[in-house]
Amino acid sequence: MVLTPTADTPPAVTVERVETFTVALPTLRDFTIAGGRVTARGRPAVRVLVKVTASDGSTGWGEATPIPSWTYETTESIVSTLTQYLVPAVTGLPLWDLDRLVRACDRTIRRGWSTGMPLARAALDVAWHDALARSRGVSLGRLWGRRRHESVELCWIAMGADPGALAESVAEGRAHGYRHFKIKTALASGPDISAEVARVKAVREAAPDARLIVDANQDGTQDSALRLARLLEPLDVAALEQPLPANDIEGLRRLRDLSPVPIAVDESLRHPSDLAAFVRRGAIGIAVAKVQRCAGLTLALRQCQLAEDCGVALMGSGLTESDIGLAASLHLFAAHDLIAPADLNGRQFLSSPYATGSVIQVRAGVAEVPSGPGLGIGIDEGIVRELAR
Template sequence: MSSEVTQPAADMTTLPSGLRIDRIETFAVELPTLRSFGVSGGSVAVAGQPSIRVLVKVSGEGVHGWGEATPIPAWTYETAESIVTTIDRYLAPAVLGLPVWNLDAVTYAFDRAINRGLSIGSPLAKSAVDVALHDLLGRAAGVPVGHLWGQRRLEQIELAWIVSGQGPAEVADCVAEGQAAGYRAFKVKVGLHGEATDLAVVAAVREAAPQAPLWVDANQGFNCAEAIRLAERLKALGVTAFEQPLPANDIAGLKRLRDHSPLPVALDESLRHPSDLATFIRLDAIDVAIAKVQRSGGLTLSRRLCQMAEDAGVRLMGSGLTDSDLGLAASLHLFSAHGLKDPVDLNGRQFLSSVYATESVRLDGGTAHVPTSPGLGVEVDESVVRKLAVDVLERRRA
């Protein structure tokens, strides 16, 4: 089931010429889940149960674009229900009638509709609309998203295979599966088992892939003392980065960790807005900034964050939110634009199937090719989207 917000016909003689946003539709779709996946906060996907993604279609005078939101209550506060209602009742009415090219005005309107608090205010919902606008603009201009920015440094991006939830005895099979699929880099989710088991899991990954790039992600699962103790042991296993060990708002703890950790400390959940990155740079409390499209409310703010990191000499790495192919493509355009050469965690293909896409990102093993078609480079079969769509509000009431 879909919902939509439309703009009444405008008197174009009173408006500047140009393409304007005249319709925004949301579709909560059920996608097939291929494997189970969890983080320190809880379950993200369960094999055999559908994974909900909210797809957004933005239209303007016969042209349209698509975006995606990935509701993960175990990672952030947004749910499928809140994303749909936030877009339909707040974000869409705030931007209808705006020129599709005026992404700055859209960002300002979003902030007026859902203001910032400890987060930037419904980043996943905002991201879906922002990405759809980029897709629409690229399609209208007949060029890939990166060409709109005048910035496309890479044609291929290396992906990492995710190890999450397996015990030490199961790790070798998981790594072998990734290697058989052509992946050469691995990321391990820690904070799921306790320190001793976490270390045993990482050690088992290293044993199974002795030369592979390897980093760990705690998703805020530790306190400072635990993280410092664990970092010493992870360093000995050849881990290259320790991602978000502490709660996002523990700035003092992250500063102390950065001063004492033998591993580079990478920040993800802490970097909700470019201004957060500015704070950590001023405090000398960051080694690596993680670029993540949905966490930062879309491509507009993500580009600002990435450029700030580049200008400040902060290393950039990339990640996603178990996105389906629309989110995968958006991230690839961003990471290509900023030349991210480290393997990135864009794990959607590992855990779910984007059955709505008729043309999409090409993967050669663990290497993703940055799309060259207009917009995001993903062709969406709307008939499939409508068939997969569910009314998440009514389903919860039942």
């Protein structure tokens, strides 16, 4: 039996238009990870924004962060994937049908080792969520029927090549009210990792009571990562994050078994099935939740729920997003229980000129989860268009 719309059955709200904007945002500080530079003070930080417009006039915004030093997607590949492939495939779909959005993206950009073009997909998925929730006049938490926390504690990224610079960075973070810290480390320089241990020690001495996370961003080998973990044990490190390449499941399993420091997995977990593979092999105890890495909120929610169901602890992280990505991550993390402060560091390294009206409040290193419709923040489209390249 086929049901046809009647006077009492309003037509389904569909997605009428999807627009893409490449914007240049002001940077506040230098930021470098093991793979290279993320931001450079004085040089604009490029982000790709997506605007979804539905047939009822509702709009939503999403964001992609091209960081080739972290993953393979570039500004050019994100824009071309969206405009040439994903947007034509999803325009006209019902706004409510998030599952159909995911399946359409899966068919259009096939996966390789894991999800194909997750950052591009994330911008579309988050904008879709924002428009759907605004169409219904509710926040994302109400849309999901899930919000456990009204705020999320954040950590400050301690930056510096030497102990003195790191101590100054920690002092700056403390002056802004942050209590907990994360430090990036590099392990590919050779067998002598004493300099990296000294850097971590400097942060610990400057913040003796802080939760401290060390992130290697895939830079180590099994031997160098294990040596580092053993040397970090006296420094009371909460987690050593992704010290091995993303596809080295057996290496991460071995490291988890041998390391005296908890090992967290980030870049390896682009799809819920990736997490399932780690769980089956006993290779994971801490999973890092990240919206863009998971191709958006739909799959990120599935992955976080799977982690909880499997007894895997969750930490939260981002990709140095502007306030659009910050809002999406806050809603995701507020729906779950994190074991450590979240690394949502966009405010530390760049500004979001287009965030107006309802803005995210961060006080003493704690971010309030927005409560308004959709993402819960205001976006000035005129400023977005002024910033567009």
